[in-house]
Amino acid sequence: MDLESNCLGAQSVFFQNPPSISGHACVVGKKEGEGPLKNSFDYISDDSFFGEKTWEKAENAMVKMAFELALDKASLSPSAVRALFAGDLLNQCTGTSFGLRGASVPFFGVFGACSTMAEGLCLAAMSIDGGFSACSAALTSSHFCSAERQFRLPLEYGGQRTPTAQWTATAAGAVLLSKSGTGPRITHITTGKIVDAGITDANNMGAAMAPAACDTLNAHFHDTGRSPSYYDAVITGDLGHFGHDILAHLAHAEHTSFPNIFTDCGILLYDSKTQDVHAGGSGCGCSAAVLCSYVFQKMLDRTYRSVLFVGTGALLSPTSSLQGESVPGIAHGVLLTSD
Amino acid sequence: MDLESNCLGAQSVFFQNPPSISGHACVVGKKEGEGPLKNSFDYISDDSFFGEKTWEKAENAMVKMAFELALDKASLSPSAVRALFAGDLLNQCTGTSFGLRGASVPFFGVFGACSTMAEGLCLAAMSIDGGFSACSAALTSSHFCSAERQFRLPLEYGGQRTPTAQWTATAAGAVLLSKSGTGPRITHITTGKIVDAGITDANNMGAAMAPAACDTLNAHFHDTGRSPSYYDAVITGDLGHFGHDILAHLAHAEHTSFPNIFTDCGILLYDSKTQDVHAGGSGCGCSAAVLCSYVFQKMLDRTYRSVLFVGTGALLSPTSSLQGESVPGIAHGVLLTSD
Numbered sequence: 237m238d239l240e241s242n243c244l245g246a247q248s249v250f251f252q253n254p255p256s257i258s259g260h261a262c263v264v265g266k267k268e269g270e271g272p273l274k275n276s277f278d279y280i281s282d283d284s285f286f287g288e289k290t291w292e293k294a295e296n297a298m299v300k301m302a303f304e305l306a307l308d309k310a311s312l313s314p315s316a317v318r319a320l321f322a323g324d325l326l327n328q329c330t331g332t333s334f335g336l337r338g339a340s341v342p343f344f345g346v347f348g349a350c351s352t353m354a355e356g357l358c359l360a361a362m363s364i365d366g367g368f369s370a371c372s373a374a375l376t377s378s379h380f381c382s383a384e385r386q387f388r389l390p391l392e393y394g395g396q397r398t399p400t401a402q403w404t405a406t407a408a409g410a411v412l413l414s415k416s417g418t419g420p421r422i423t424h425i426t427t428g429k430i431v432d433a434g435i436t437d438a439n440n441m442g443a444a445m446a447p448a449a450c451d452t453l454n455a456h457f458h459d460t461g462r463s464p465s466y467y468d469a470v471i472t473g474d475l476g477h478f479g480h481d482i483l484a485h486l487a488h489a490e491h492t493s494f495p496n497i498f499t500d501c502g503i504l505l506y507d508s509k510t511q512d513v514h515a516g517g518s519g520c521g522c523s524a525a526v527l528c529s530y531v532f533q534k535m536l537d538r539t540y541r542s543v544l545f546v547g548t549g550a551l552l553s554p555t556s557s558l559q560g561e562s563v564p565g566i567a568h569g570v571l572l573t574s575d
Numbered sequence: 576m577d578l579e580s581n582c583l584g585a586q587s588v589f590f591q592n593p594p595s596i597s598g599h600a601c602v603v604g605k606k607e608g609e610g611p612l613k614n615s616f617d618y619i620s621d622d623s624f625f626g627e628k629t630w631e632k633a634e635n636a637m638v639k640m641a642f643e644l645a646l647d648k649a650s651l652s653p654s655a656v657r658a659l660f661a662g663d664l665l666n667q668c669t670g671t672s673f674g675l676r677g678a679s680v681p682f683f684g685v686f687g688a689c690s691t692m693a694e695g696l697c698l699a700a701m702s703i704d705g706g707f708s709a710c711s712a713a714l715t716s717s718h719f720c721s722a723e724r725q726f727r728l729p730l731e732y733g734g735q736r737t738p739t740a741q742w743t744a745t746a747a748g749a750v751l752l753s754k755s756g757t758g759p760r761i762t763h764i765t766t767g768k769i770v771d772a773g774i775t776d777a778n779n780m781g782a783a784m785a786p787a788a789c790d791t792l793n794a795h796f797h798d799t800g801r802s803p804s805y806y807d808a809v810i811t812g813d814l815g816h817f818g819h820d821i822l823a824h825l826a827h828a829e830h831t832s833f834p835n836i837f838t839d840c841g842i843l844l845y846d847s848k849t850q851d852v853h854a855g856g857s858g859c860g861c862s863a864a865v866l867c868s869y870v871f872q873k874m875l876d877r878t879y880r881s882v883l884f885v886g887t888g889a890l891l892s893p894t895s896s897l898q899g900e901s902v903p904g905i906a907h908g909v910l911l912t913s914d
Contacts, residue, residue: 346686
């Protein structure tokens with residue numbers, strides 16, 4: 237076999253034996269469970285603490301539950317999983333490491349900010365197609381309360397949110413990939429580059445991530461030789477309403493058509509008219525939960541046969557913003573197809 | 576090709592076409608440059624700020640410099656690198672994302688705490704042997720001052736360090752892997768599991784990581800059918816003196832012999848008698864710098880022909896410790912051989 241036989245263009249890969257989605261689950265909080273996708277989630281908790289004493293431990297519990305639910309739904313034991321790719325936005329990714337410390341599964345920690353689910357799927361798919369695993373998993377989480385107090389202000393302060401601010405989803409999603417199966421398959425991935433457009437407003441992450449999404453989309457279309465019209469849906473991670481509009485503008489400037497098949501998990505997760513989330517949803521759990529509910533359901537009922545899922549991440553920290561840095565973005569593309 | 580043809584036992588992988596180390600570089604601070612490996616580093620900075628205004632920006636500068644030096648030494652341009660696996664210990668891995676934002680290279684962020692270099696090498700090797708890349712890179716960094724104020728106390732406070740405390744290395748290392756070349760090759764990897772032995776002292780990370788190192792070593796020896804005597808050296812990441820002793824004790828209990836080929840990057844990096852580092856070195860940069868200097872030099876001059884490099888990470892955060900949590904550990908094994 238030619239060692240580079242799976243490469244396509246400068247940033248994309250296609251799989252000789254496209255791995256199949258053999259299981260998935262998502263766990264969400266109360267607010268997400270009141271939104272437009274409320275009938276699509278596996279578990280909705282009315283308790284923001286998920287039975288734990290702190291919001292960080294609640295996030296650990298969500299991670300554990302999402303992984304166990306995905307395994308249960310697929311009738312698999314943890315020992316079937318040979319490579320688990322997971323991470324989150326808490327400092328040192330503790331949502332993941334504490335949530336999974338009892339799982340006893342070979343583990344690769346990843347950090348892609350809100351692009352983590354897409355990044356994990358890229359790596360999980362490569363691990364299977366490369367012959368390194370028969371079953372791999374991608375997992376991520378976020379929690380509004382643990383994120384808010386880590387990145388912004390104590391919740392008790394009741395800080396006013398800007399119009400461009402997004403609402404960090406309380407959600408965890410887990411996806412199991414197998415070398416065989418009848419679920420949707422990952423046929424291509426496009427690995428993103430870090431793109432820094434100079435945005436310094438940490439409350440406008442849609443603006444910071446949109447250029448990275450545009451860069452990855454252009455790379456994907458160039459590498460595969462396809463246009464957006466090939467896909468039933470192109471779904472970005474968490475650009476939100478402002479970021480989605482900016483992507484439309486950038487895509488137009490790049491001479492890429494921007495048809496109505498483009499949407500965004502941050503727009504889909506909440507009802508913008510009634511749920512007071514300002515520019516939409518965000519957080520690692522946002523795109524993970526929408527993928528594991530809305531997207532996979534539409535693929536399983538064949539409404540969608542070809543979906544380009546583009547996870548988007550803002551690679552900032554509170555410290556980098558306080559030191560005057562701009563916000564680098566990244567986006568990874570995952571092409572899902574069902575027969 | 577059988578899709579699982581590269582799997583060996585429960586946690587290990589062997590490569591059909593073992594990727595070769597085609598370039599490497601390390602950049603260190605003044606203290607590291609005064610230690611026993613002082614003649615092995617590519618660049619030693621007398622300025623802890625590396626010409627920048629903050630220690631976090633200094634870490635970004637180190638990351639950028641290590642990557643550029645590795646490329647220069649290998650006579651490669653950034654565009655040759657199709658997949659870059661990198662991360663660090665700063666919140667949200669900003670050492671990496673800001674250090675590499677100008678590189679324009681397809682990027683996968685990883686988080687393995689101090690095991691990051693080993694984790695990155697595992698993923699980079701899989702990306703090449705799987706046919707997804709002809710040249711990949713693994714990169715990581717740490718900085719004593721950015722780590723100390725993030726994880727412990729303001730430096731100005733002058734806090735007393737405990738005897739088991741380790742010294743976070745100011746160092747960045749970059750490794751380039753290619754499908755062809757004459758450098759040392761990665762023939763096997765063993766992916767670690769999260770192991771939590773219940774250690775709650777965040778100042779004794781050697782104790783927290785030693786059980787994970789032992790678990791991965793046992794898996795590696797079991798999966799490959801080899802005993803420690805097969806290797807010229809077994810080099811753990813940053814267990815330090817106490818952790819190394821604990822590993823010896825655990826390995827004895829597991830009926831694994833513990834000969835004098837076992838050593839640790841945290842022991843090698845500093846002179847424990849004169850440099851006042853207490854239990855030894857730590858931080859992502861510790862094992863990266865020792866690998867990119869001492870280890871590769873001994874492999875290139877054929878002192879070592881077979882080295883099992885086992886990066887070790889403590890998956891804690893200040894928040895998890897404040898909430899009373901124990902410290903989960905992880906360790907990834909990378910088998911390097913030279914002809």
